[in-house]
Amino acid sequence: MPNNNNNNNNKSTKCVHSGNLVDDKYYGNISPIYPSITYDFIKSDVYPRYFNTPNQIGVCKKISDLENAELSLLFGSGLGAIATTMLSLLKQGDHVILQDSLYGGTINLVNTEFKKFGIEHSYVDVNDRKKLDSSLKKNSKVIYVESPSNPLLNIVDLSSISDFAKSNGLVSVIDNTFASPINQNPIDLGIDLVIHSATKYLGGHSDILAGSVSGSKEKIEVIKSSGLNFGSNISEYTAWMLERSIKTLKIRVNAQNDNALNLAKFLSEHNFVSKVFYPGLENHKNHDIAKIQMHGFGGMLSFELNSSIDPIKFVSDLKIIKPTMSLAGVESTITSPALSSHKKMNPDIRRGLGISDNLLRFSVGIEDFEDLMLDLDNSLTKNGK
Numbered sequence: 001m002p003n004n005n006n007n008n009n010n011k012s013t014k015c016v017h018s019g020n021l022v023d024d025k026y027y028g029n030i031s032p033i034y035p036s037i038t039y040d041f042i043k044s045d046v047y048p049r050y051f052n053t054p055n056q057i058g059v060c061k062k063i064s065d066l067e068n069a070e071l072s073l074l075f076g077s078g079l080g081a082i083a084t085t086m087l088s089l090l091k092q093g094d095h096v097i098l099q100d101s102l103y104g105g106t107i108n109l110v111n112t113e114f115k116k117f118g119i120e121h122s123y124v125d126v127n128d129r130k131k132l133d134s135s136l137k138k139n140s141k142v143i144y145v146e147s148p149s150n151p152l153l154n155i156v157d158l159s160s161i162s163d164f165a166k167s168n169g170l171v172s173v174i175d176n177t178f179a180s181p182i183n184q185n186p187i188d189l190g191i192d193l194v195i196h197s198a199t200k201y202l203g204g205h206s207d208i209l210a211g212s213v214s215g216s217k218e219k220i221e222v223i224k225s226s227g228l229n230f231g232s233n234i235s236e237y238t239a240w241m242l243e244r245s246i247k248t249l250k251i252r253v254n255a256q257n258d259n260a261l262n263l264a265k266f267l268s269e270h271n272f273v274s275k276v277f278y279p280g281l282e283n284h285k286n287h288d289i290a291k292i293q294m295h296g297f298g299g300m301l302s303f304e305l306n307s308s309i310d311p312i313k314f315v316s317d318l319k320i321i322k323p324t325m326s327l328a329g330v331e332s333t334i335t336s337p338a339l340s341s342h343k344k345m346n347p348d349i350r351r352g353l354g355i356s357d358n359l360l361r362f363s364v365g366i367e368d369f370e371d372l373m374l375d376l377d378n379s380l381t382k383n384g385k
């Protein structure tokens, strides 16, 4: 099993209890919702866009405790958290170093919006120290990574990124969505800011859109003061739903970790599968780093079908695993990056990144392993003649 540098054992207690609001009027067992968008101005300075409502503060405390952060902020989406964080830290004339494989929405944000504000950027293979060193400019301010990354589950060595950032005066930011706070705590490895698309594992039921950023009080205050100008805030109802969802985060993610590892092994040995990408497999190119820095290997995996199999037919013949774009729900879902998230990319560039036409990205749910295995096996056998 992956080792870890701090205790991962009390996280379910934090998931269930941290930050919950006390109902001291009616003595109810769970957090009340305070949906008010206006408060008595003589007695209170609360306003939802200022990130200071009771429900937001409560959920932020839960996320901070899970990420070992001082403070967190919630947003209306993961991309809201990413855009607000980056635009709070960067200004015209600054330069940001980005990992070369990032979530598509983040790439669109950088390529279209940053240009308008005169913010420069470079994409680099951040595990290649020489390339990383040569990407550094006088005006570099931020390094931004994602690990595990989409869709090939590449792992970034987070300790070496934090060393690089510290020795060059950069703020380090990670999109920790794929790992979830159960499997990886980048702040413990020296990373400054940790972002989640809470739409994914934190939410976990494919029914809420939200995002978060966590870090030191000093850095979060900077993001907060710009963030109230950008206004990408969460609703109190969604914050409350998120609190409820996070209560089961550890048991969900642990079940997804176990299923994913077992299914990765099963697929690796299947005749009609040519490659499997999962950081928990010993043959994954970054397995050694994953073992050191992750508490579990996650619920996401990718695999390549043999070239004789039509991926659309394969996916259509699955009975339990659903063909949908998003990920991290309790239900298993599968998608073809070449036909969805990376469809608009030039096919040669896409294949150059290792995303073949027969690659499928599989978000493993909490169903019973045997049912998922049989579902895959039936469709592979049917289509793999």
Ligand SMILES: *Cc1c(COP(=O)(O)O)cnc(C)c1O
Pocket (backbone or CB within 6 Å): 077, 078, 079, 080, 103, 105, 146, 150, 175, 177, 178, 197, 198, 199, 200, 209, 210, 211
């Ligand atoms: C989904 C996702 C995002 C964007 O989150 P939204 O909540 O859809 O805005 C960012 N990063 C990663 C890794 C994601 O999977």
